Amino acid sequence: MPGRSVPAYWLYGERLTDRFPDALHIEPIMARSSLHGWTIQPHLHHDLFQFFLVTEGGGRTRVDGREHLLTPGSVLLLPPSTIHEFAFLDDTNGFVASAAATSLKRLFGNEPEARALLGSAAVLHVPVGSGEFAGLSATMRLAMSEFAANLPVREFSLAAYADLIASWFVRAMRGARAIAEPARDxxxxxxxxxxxxxxxxxxxxxxxxxxxxxxxxxxxxxxxxxxxxxxxxxxxxxxxxxxxxxxxxxxxxxxxxxxxxxxxxxxxxxxxxxxxxxxxxxxxxxxxxxx
Missing domain, CATH: 1.10.10.60 (Homeodomain-like)
Incomplete structure (x- = not known):
């Protein structure tokens, strides 16, 4: 509705001063959505790239004023300052991974086109059971296990997972935009x-x-x-x-x-x-x- 003020969070519901210190934050979609009645109000994140994968359930999302249907296999790329909201079906699940641009500096430094490919919000779909779905799901599951543990070199490992997840989305965006051959630097x-x-x-x-x-x-x-x-x-x-x-x-x-x-x-x-x-x-x- 017109007239609403759109808040900026670090993570949804958390003040900008409550920045998480990790290279990557990852959690199940239901962990935060179920606490809010499966409805996430319009908001944005100034410094975060967010990567979603819906594995169960679905619903609807509005991204920068455009509405999209969510089903199992939906993947979302949300660059910094993208206004987004969700109306999930009950018990929807999947993963949401959040990484600051500074966490992806190695990827951006080595792959100059990556920043441009990740610079626009996108809602894509990969068939459940496909290799692409299985690969992203497995990577996010392993990243979530690493995030939950307190093991040696945890920060280095999380940074590596941030690069892997972002790289999956770089490839997906390249494919979605019908880029057939690698570009020169x-x-x-x-x-x-x-x-x-x-x-x-x-x-x-x-x-x-x-x-x-x-x-x-x-x-x-x-x-x-x-x-x-x-x-x-x-x-x-x-x-x-x-x-x-x-x-x-x-x-x-x-x-x-x-x-x-x-x-x-x-x-x-x-x-x-x-x-x-x-x-x-x-x-x-x-x-x-x-x-």
């Missing part, structure tokens, strides 16, 4: 820097030529690299980031359409409405009513 680094710059400047509505110039690349090369690594053009990256923010504001704030328009850098609310409707298939006001 230079091309992946260009896309990573572009995504980071879009995150910092999407409200300024910089022209694509400005982005390319700042990154030392031509527009065709930048867009081609985005298509090969992310599955869509560089212009689409900018538009999608604006749409994410627009959906958030429409669903989670009471701001008027004009206020949202100006906050997102549009000088004309009517143009913003046309921009939104073309991509969402609904006007902003209709989207807010249906959300």
């Amino acid at each position: 230079a091309r992946a680094e260009l896309v990573r820097r572009f995504v980071e710059r879009v995150e910092a400047r999407f409200r300024q509505h910089d022209a694509l030529t400005d982005y390319a110039s700042a990154l030392g690349a031509s527009v065709p090369h930048l867009s081609r690299s985005c298509r090969e690594l992310l599955g869509h053009s560089a212009a689409r990256v900018i538009q999608d980031r604006l749409m994410i923010e627009a959906r958030r504001d429409l669903v989670y704030t009471a701001m008027s359409i004009s206020q949202i328009s100006f906050r997102l850098g549009f000088s004309d609310p009517a143009y913003f409405s046309r921009f939104f409707a073309k991509r969402a298939g609904l006007s902003p006001s209709d989207y807010r009513v249906k959300a």
Whole structure:
């Protein structure tokens, strides 16, 4: 409902000052959800990547204003600052693994495209009984056993599990975006820097030529690299980031359409409405009513 204030937690229900000290936190979905009546209210995490696997039950989730059905085999990637909520069926279970970006610095340092691939929220499905499902489930189960124990080199082991779980999602995102062959490091680094710059400047509505110039690349090369690594053009990256923010504001704030328009850098609310409707298939006001 519009007008709600969306809280930021370290883990759901825990203050930001209650940071867990581990490289990886992992728990069963039911451990926290059952305490809250199987309903997790809208919230976000500033510094955490979260990785979910549903093994039993299901329900619904809303991620940045978009609703998704959850069934056994559903996997969720939630990057930092993603607004999300859940309405689980009773006795739903699976795993939720949380890792700060600093815990994944080895992965990001060795695989430059990983940060870009993990930079957008996603809800995917892997068939129960498939090798992909079995592999992720086994890794998360072993990680949870390590997390619960107090064994030597525990922190090193948890960091390794954080890398393994995040790597599974990197591969899943690459597959979901139909990336058929590995990217060269230079091309992946260009896309990573572009995504980071879009995150910092999407409200300024910089022209694509400005982005390319700042990154030392031509527009065709930048867009081609985005298509090969992310599955869509560089212009689409900018538009999608604006749409994410627009959906958030429409669903989670009471701001008027004009206020949202100006906050997102549009000088004309009517143009913003046309921009939104073309991509969402609904006007902003209709989207807010249906959300």
